[in-house]
Structures are given as C-alpha cells and as structure tokens.
Amino acid sequence: MSILDAVLGFAVLAFAVTAVAALSIAQRVASIALPALLAGCVAQWLIEGFYWQFAPTYLLLAAATGLVVWQRKSRGGGWATVARVGVGLLLVPAALAWALVPVPNLPRPSGSYAVGTEVLRLVDANRPEPATDAPNDHRNVVVQAWYPADPAAHGKRPAYLDGRGRLPERVTVLPSCMMRGYDRIDTHALLDVPVNPDRARWPVVLFSPGYGAPRAFYTGLIADLASRGFVVLAVDHPYEAAVTELADGTIATPHERFLDDDPDQTRYMSGQLDVRTADLRFVVDQLERPDIMGSRLFGHLDTEHVAAIGHSFGGATAAAALATDPRLKAAANIDGTLYGTLPQQSLTKPFLLLESDHEETGHGAAYLDGNRALLARLQAGGFRYEIAEANHYSFTDAPRFFADPARFLMAHLMGGARGPRQTQRATNDILTAFLREPFGGGRGDVAAAAARYRDIHGGPVR
Structure with missing residues (x-):
C-alpha cells in the first residue's frame, strides 16, 4: 500500500466518523477537508489507477459529504439519525476493503548484492x-x-x-x-x-x-x-x-x-x-x-x-x-x-x-x-x-x-x-x-x- 493510499483512506474514514459523531464540527471543517479529500481521490486515481478496494472509500466520502450538506440545509430531526446510521454502516465495508491491500509491499533484500x-x-x-x-x-x-x-x-x-x-x-x-x-x-x-x-x-x-x-x-x-x-x-x-x-x-x-x-x-x-x-x-x-x-x-x-x-x-x-x-x-x-x-x-x-x-x-x-x-x-x-x-x-x-x-x-x-x-x-x-x-x-x-x-x-x- 502506498503512502498516498494509506493517508487518503485514513483521512476519509476520519472525516466520515466526524460527520456521523459530530455534525457541527464536520460542517466547520468541511470547507477545508472536502477539497483536499476530493483532490486526493483524483490524484490517487490518476497516479495509481482504480483499485476495487477504493470503491467503498469513494462511496463513503460521497455519503459523508451528502450528510454534511443535507444537515446544513435542514433542521435535522429523525431523518438525520437515519442518515447518520447509513453513513456509519458504510464505515464497515470501507474498513474491510482495506484488509486486502491493493499493492503489497515486499521487503528489500538483506544481502550485499x-x-x-x-x-x-x-x-x-x-x-x-x-x-x-x-x-x-x-x-x-x-x-x-x-x-x-x-x-x-x-x-x-x-x-x-x-x-x-x-x-x-x-x-x-x-x-x-x-x-x-x-x-x-x-x-x-x-x-x-x-x-x-x-x-x-x-x-x-x-x-x-x-x-x-x-x-x-x-x-x-x-x-x-x-x-x-x-x-x-x-x-x-x-x-x-x-x-x-x-x-x-x-x-x-x-x-x-x-x-x-x-x-x-x-x-x-x-x-x-x-x-x-x-x-x-x-x-x-x-x-x-x-x-x-x-x-x-x-x-x-x-x-x-x-x-x-x-x-x-x-x-x-x-x-x-x-x-x-x-x-x-x-x-x-x-x-x-x-x-x-x-x-x-x-x-x-x-x-x-x-x-x-x-x-x-x-x-x-x-x-x-x-x-x-x-x-x-x-x-x-x-x-x-x-x-x-x-x-x-x-x-x-x-x-x-x-x-x-x-x-x-x-x-x-x-x-x-x-x-x-x-x-x-x-x-x-x-x-x-x-x-x-x-x-x-x-x-x-x-x-x-x-x-x-x-x-x-x-x-x-x-
């Protein structure tokens, strides 16, 4: 797994957790975090190509973004809880997808040649x-x-x-x-x-x-x-x-x-x-x-x-x-x-x-x-x-x-x-x-x- 993959995956998971647990905080950081996360996704796709392991991460980012935007324009209520649960459930496949790394890292040989x-x-x-x-x-x-x-x-x-x-x-x-x-x-x-x-x-x-x-x-x-x-x-x-x-x-x-x-x-x-x-x-x-x-x-x-x-x-x-x-x-x-x-x-x-x-x-x-x-x-x-x-x-x-x-x-x-x-x-x-x-x-x-x-x-x- 490359450094870009690891950083991007962790950042998306962190943003989604923030959106589920504390929407007020997510709304304040979204203006800064979202452009960076979207740019990271584009860079990852262009540099390394599409990995199926990233599909749940892309979906999670889209869902968390939608949750933040929807909550900002509404008054919450019961549907806000349902939306939070839905995004929270997406955390599981996103995390499980990363159990299988897209590009394994092999150790550098230890010999002198x-x-x-x-x-x-x-x-x-x-x-x-x-x-x-x-x-x-x-x-x-x-x-x-x-x-x-x-x-x-x-x-x-x-x-x-x-x-x-x-x-x-x-x-x-x-x-x-x-x-x-x-x-x-x-x-x-x-x-x-x-x-x-x-x-x-x-x-x-x-x-x-x-x-x-x-x-x-x-x-x-x-x-x-x-x-x-x-x-x-x-x-x-x-x-x-x-x-x-x-x-x-x-x-x-x-x-x-x-x-x-x-x-x-x-x-x-x-x-x-x-x-x-x-x-x-x-x-x-x-x-x-x-x-x-x-x-x-x-x-x-x-x-x-x-x-x-x-x-x-x-x-x-x-x-x-x-x-x-x-x-x-x-x-x-x-x-x-x-x-x-x-x-x-x-x-x-x-x-x-x-x-x-x-x-x-x-x-x-x-x-x-x-x-x-x-x-x-x-x-x-x-x-x-x-x-x-x-x-x-x-x-x-x-x-x-x-x-x-x-x-x-x-x-x-x-x-x-x-x-x-x-x-x-x-x-x-x-x-x-x-x-x-x-x-x-x-x-x-x-x-x-x-x-x-x-x-x-x-x-x-x-």
Missing part, C-alpha cells in the same frame, strides 16, 4: 504432458532465475505474477480481482540485467513452491536469498500451479485428475511428486546449455554446487530430487509432508528440515511420521529447526497481501505472530549457513544462525 531476474519458459521434448490429453503436448517447465546482478546495471521491474490481464477467477484461494494492482509490486529486482562479475560462477539453488502456489508467492524469500550470493531457480509446475504462462503464451491453470479409489489423494500426490521431481531434474539438465541459459546466465552457474529447497509440497519435491539426482549436493524441506516411498529413503547428502510452529500449524500424522522416518535414515547428517510463532504461510508473501490490522487479527486466529519478515530472514540465515559446507565454503555455523533469533528450537540430526 543487487538482484536481477530472468524468466525461462522451457519445453521438455522427451516428456508428454500428463495433465492433458493432446498427443503432441509436451511438458512445460517455467523457471524464474533470481541472481546477484551487476550493481551498475539499469533495467525495468519484472512482473510479479504470470498472466497479467488473463488471470483465472481465483489464484489459489484468492480472488484475482484483488490482484488488479499487483503489476505495481516492487520485487526489488531488475529484469534481464547482467550477472554480477564479482565471481566467475555462482552456486545454484532450485526452489519448488507449495502445492498449487505460483512461484511469485515466494518472491520475498527468493529475492532475499539471491541477494546473499546464490542463483535461485524458482520452478513453476504447470497445470498444478494456480497460474502459469507456458512457452507458447498459453495460460495454464490447474488440471487435477483425482482417483475415485484414492479418498485421501495420497496416490495422486505421489504421482505429482514424481512429475515435480522430473521437472527439477530437467532444469538441472539445462544448466550447461548455452541455448537455454542464454548470454546472461550461461557460464556464470557453478554446476558443481547445486541444491534444492522448497516449501510445503515443494519441500517434499526437494527431498525427492536429492534422493534421485546425484548432481545435487544438499536439500532443504520447509514444512513439507512427504509422499510415496520418500520417508523410507536413506539420503546420502546433507539435509535440512525447517518447520513452522507445530502448535500453530497443526501438522498432521503423515507430516510428523514421514519426516521423523526420513530424518532417522539420514546417512550424511542434517539439521532440524522449528520456528516458533511462524505458521505454514509465514514463508510466503501471502501475509503481505493483507493490511497490518487484518494481519494482526489473522495472527491471533491462525498463528504466525512472528510475521513473514522475521520468519523469512531467519529461514535464509539458516539456509545460507547450511549450504556453506556442501557448496565448498567450509563448515557453516547453522546453530549460530538459528541462535540469532528468539525461540527457534532444534539442532543437528545424527
């Missing part, structure tokens, strides 16, 4: 698309690279979300109408700029999102990780992600093929895990191809040091990729339930499990038992940490879609009082320390990274 980004829309000619029936439809994999950028570079801001102007009715559980202004989100990165020349090659981290979530919803976490000296390749898994733009410009939305004899969908999720794991393997295959990586990234990727991380179902994907692809050096699962035979795997590379607060998220038995079994079979050791007062969505941008008062209320109802900024900062501090050793930088002090934050519990797994 400027961040660049590039989108690669790839097609795996060796795999058919399992979600469609077209015989010539091959598997698309969409990758957005986030990387340390040349600090002297200039460029434009990238789009936050695929499918601008063509979004489906809903994006995960959120109505797409609330995302009308998301093209104005500042990702704190520049599009298609040169890679930072400080190092010849940068270590690579694959990132897989949660089930149904587009890669965009992790921009805050990913951009911050890239600013610390990693090339992060965020992978969209088409026809499962809420919205993805394919190589031919098609907007892909979820195509879920649930089975009648699979009531808890474990077989379906196991199959999807195989599809996702193959997606990550395909991305690793492309890292040394100049025709795919292009002039910006090719030659700047340290393909000897590649890891996989992910959130929720993406965390399971990262673990499955580590179990099946010897090119990966490490993996991290952020709050993900494991499926299929993955809990019985014996991982031979370093592994990290990062968890939200168990009490606030309410992890199910499949999550608890599966991760406990996987950790017990680790061959190369690893770590497990639980972040208190973080819920399952604290690792995503989703809490930032809501205004601070709404976020405060949600934290009390759903947990997550630590907030996305502190949760993601702690996550990336721990990830950076964890990846140091498998990426050839010497032993990282993971315990010290976790200890910098209050109430993060856990440690090494032997």
